Amino acid sequence: MSQDGNNVSRRRFLTAAGTAAATAALAGCSGGGGEDTTTESGETTGEGETDQTEQTEDDGSASVLRYGRGSHSPTLDFQNSTSGEVAKVTEQLYDTLINFEPGQSTLTQGLATEYSLEGQSASITLREGVTFHNGEEFTAEDFVATYRRFVDSDYEYYAGDDYVSAYGPFTLGSWIDEIQVDGDYSMTIQLTQSYAPFLRNLAMFAAAVHSLAAIEEYGTDLSSNPVGTGPFQLSNLDDANELIRLEANPDYWGDGPNVDEVVFVTIGQNSTRAQSLASGELDIIDGLGAQSSVQVENASNANLVRTEGINIGYMAFNMASREEFRDRRVRQAVSHAINTEAIVNEIYSGFATQASQPLPPNVLGHNDDIDPYPYDPEEAQRLLEEAGYGDGFSFELATFQNPRGYNPSPIQTAETVASNLGDIGIEVDINQQSFGPFLEYTAQGRHDACFLGWYTDNADPDNFMYVLLHPQVEEGELTEGQDWVSFDAEGYNTSNRSAWANREYMDLVEQGQSTYDEAERESLYNEANQIAHDEAPWVYLDYADELRGVSNRVSGFQVAAISGPYLNLVSLN
Amino acid sequence: MISTRFVLKRLLLLVPVLVGVASLVFSILHLSPGDPALTIAGERASEEFVRQVEESLGLNDPIWVQYGRFLADAAQFQFGESFIIQRNTPVREVLANKLPVTLELALYGQLIGISLGIPLGILSAVKQDSITDHLTRIGALAGISVPIFWSGPLLILLFAQMLGWLPTSGRISVLYNVEAIRVTGLVTVDTLLAGNWDMFVSAVRHMILPASVIGVYSMALISRMMRSSMLEVIRQDYMRTARAKGQGAKITVLKHGFRNAMIPVITVIGIQFGGLLGGAVLTETVFAIGGIGTLLVEAIKVGDYPIVQGTVLTFAFLFTLVNLGVDVTYSVLDPRIEQ
Secondary structure (H helix, E strand, O other): OHHHHHHHHHHHHHHHHHHHHHHHHHHHHHHHHOHHHHHHHHHHHHHHHHHHHHHHHHOOOOOEEEEEEOOOOOOOOOOOOOOHHHHHHHHHHOOOOEEEOOOOOOEEEOOEEEEEEEOOEEEEEEOOOOEOOOOOEOOHHHHHHHHHHHHOOOOOOOOOOOOOOOHHHHHHHOOEEEEEEOOOOEEEEEEOOOOOOHHHHOOOHHHOOOOHHHHHHHHHHHHOOOOOOOOEEEEEEEOOOOEEEEEEOOOOOOOOOOOOEEEEEEOOOHHHHHHHHHOOOOOEEOOOOHHHHHHHHHOOOEEEEEEEOOEEEEEEEOOOOOOHHHOHHHHHHHHHHOOHHHHHHHHOOOOEEEOOOOOOOOOOOOOOOOOOOOOOHHHHHHHHHHHOOOOOOEEEEEEEOOOEOOEOOHHHHHHHHHHHHHOOOOEEEEEEEOHHHHHHHHHOOOOOEEEEEEEOOOOOOHHHHHHHHOOOOOHHHOOOOOOEOOOOOOOOOOOOOOOEOOHHHHHHHHHHHHOOOHHHHHHHHHHHHHHHHHHOOEEEEEEEEEEEEEEOOEEOOOOOOOOOOOHHHOEEO | OOOHHHHHHHHHHHHHHHHHHHHHHHHHHHHOOOOHHHHHHOOOOOHHHHHHHHHHOOOOOOHHHHHHHHHHHHHOOOOOEOOOOOOOOEHHHHHHHHHHHHHHHHHHHHHHHHHHHHHHHHHHHHOOOOHHHHHHHHHHHHHHHOOHHHHHHHHHHHHHHHOOOOOOOOOOOOOOOOHHHOOOOOHHHHHHHOOOHHHHHHHHHHHHHHHHHHHHHHHHHHHHHHHHHHHHHHOOHHHHHHHHOOOOHHHHHHHHHHHHHHHHHHHHHHHHHHHHHOOOHHHHHHOOOOOHHHHHHHHHHHOOHHHHHHHHHHHHHHHHHHHHHHHHHHHHHOHHHHO
């Protein structure tokens, strides 16, 4: 009897389960196909969630801004990692001497009220009356201690070779000779050479300022006990749940903050993150791919916000390894044969712009007169024949597998390249690797050609032109009449994956690095970009957009292509 | 009864297993391409800087020196500091943070699996070839066949997006500071211990979807195993004898059948639970619950050797422990096994 009773209830349960499964399946179909359904559902849950939050706010509790991203911060110390995920949080906690104008690439005052660069010295006047989160007053000594902790292995509080990030030498160490302090609020930084990007380097997240007292107190434990002067201070670091909770710094010297708390939430999967925004559980999200961008666009309680990014995706020809690539006509032929317009519009879903030169728009020296190589297989074939490769040849194209911002579908892009080049008789063998081994393989110059890209550090032209396409070797390593150099050359800059060493180009970017006059710099880089376009050491693929999903209850948020996010300017409606 | 000797013997067997696993992980990592110093230093680093990192981490030492150091450290459950994922944080600390996350999910998932799977399996066996049996078997088959990366997002879409009943992801509302009340690391337990009812409800609501996804899969496997095992037992002579003595059908099945039919089921539960402790990677990913599985995948992806080594060894250790538990349970169910 009782077994029968059980029987019925189990049957009922299974029937119910079956119905639920069927409903889920149907929901899946309509959600994927019909835009209306998604919009409606977003509306319902979104409103519910907002009500809840408003209720808590009415109760007098805090206004909390929830920022969703793909990875947790590996550390809260800007000297401990080069990761962008670190920067997102440290930008809230710390200040730099010089800032980027929110959403722009121009510079403005930060902890320094005056700054200038002349010859090999930078004069800096510091802001008075700024206090750290620990109550200590900010002075020049804090900057000096921060600098020495980063790069000076003789310093008592040097953070250690296994601790400091590569930004130590890259942004500061390689350029600074010594720092002279003149009272609490004035200092002169002597450089090792004339170096135009220096002030921009001071605006990078890695050049922020620690408190001397905190350095002395915490040493390398600063990575979990940050003490800055920023608009927010750490209230709780929850590594188990990958949450970082910040609270407003009531004594902040600058604009804002306009919310009581910020929570950084980690959701690895793009689609889940987008769903969380649509259901009102998050306020701002980043790290969107093409598919999740569409999810955000379809949500009724949030908007997709985009801006032109300061980055480039490219395919580099390795001139050191392949003789064919030493002929400019071959490189131009390949540039004509690859349909970059189709790659940008179809594979990258239009969330990027076709590239024409190494320097992206919005950076000083980008040459507006240069158009991308038009897709022209016939011209490509003609150039190949002229170069004596009319019967084609074959080469290896090394690529990473995981999506990167500037190349969201590397494998698909590689396949398109292979198919495009197949049309003009060039056979492409795709060699896919995961990112770490790929970087090592290509840095050793073992590739024939490879995909890669770059996100700017400081929005200076030098950060693309010198860093990525200058060989940086001594004069003696170069061969007269040859525009490439071996990867084995002494001191070779392996970031130049093309082995390209064009004298004229090198002269221009060297001049650009030491010229302080903006107009002069602009024309130098304009010319250098023209050479880089014509000589085609890369196939210029794309400049990717910066995409964010932003809830309707957020105002004052600006997408920044460099630095940021500027959460101190955000308020919640 | 369980003898101490039996347990000790099993515990001793753990040593060669763990040394084997440790050696395997070490060799796979060191044979695979990719220079960890280069990964740590990043794209901005000069050659000189990379060498400096290599030197400071002892990656320049001969491989056998590194191996010896690794084994010696591992014996004390020290795996060094994370290279990338949580820069310069001891791996032990990272694991201590992540283990409860996975443990909680596995416990609830398995609880759902066992509490549904066993009764359904018994029912299915007792009512062999009835409509109940067919439905249960279809349900079980569906439970095993439907991949989590499909059912997970669908459940989110239905219950979080469309109905708005349950949250999309995470372990508790981000508005609550659960770190402040951390005792065990299990949020459902910690919130109860703290006596905060709202937080507890939030934790439970967050647990429902991921635990159900795991639970349905477990249930499917357990009920299938329970059914076939019970079917075999039901046909045994002692079962007929018990019935012939005049004992009721229900008592016979539950008292004589159940205990004997449980042995293969315990094996399945053990293996499954052990597997879940290694991380239900898909479930963790879909529901953004960063447990030990996600940690391992991420560590492999970015080349964080210490984390990979520490996680795999911990996983192996837990897995063998669970299996020890299974063996002990065997000997309780059937004392002959101990011999």
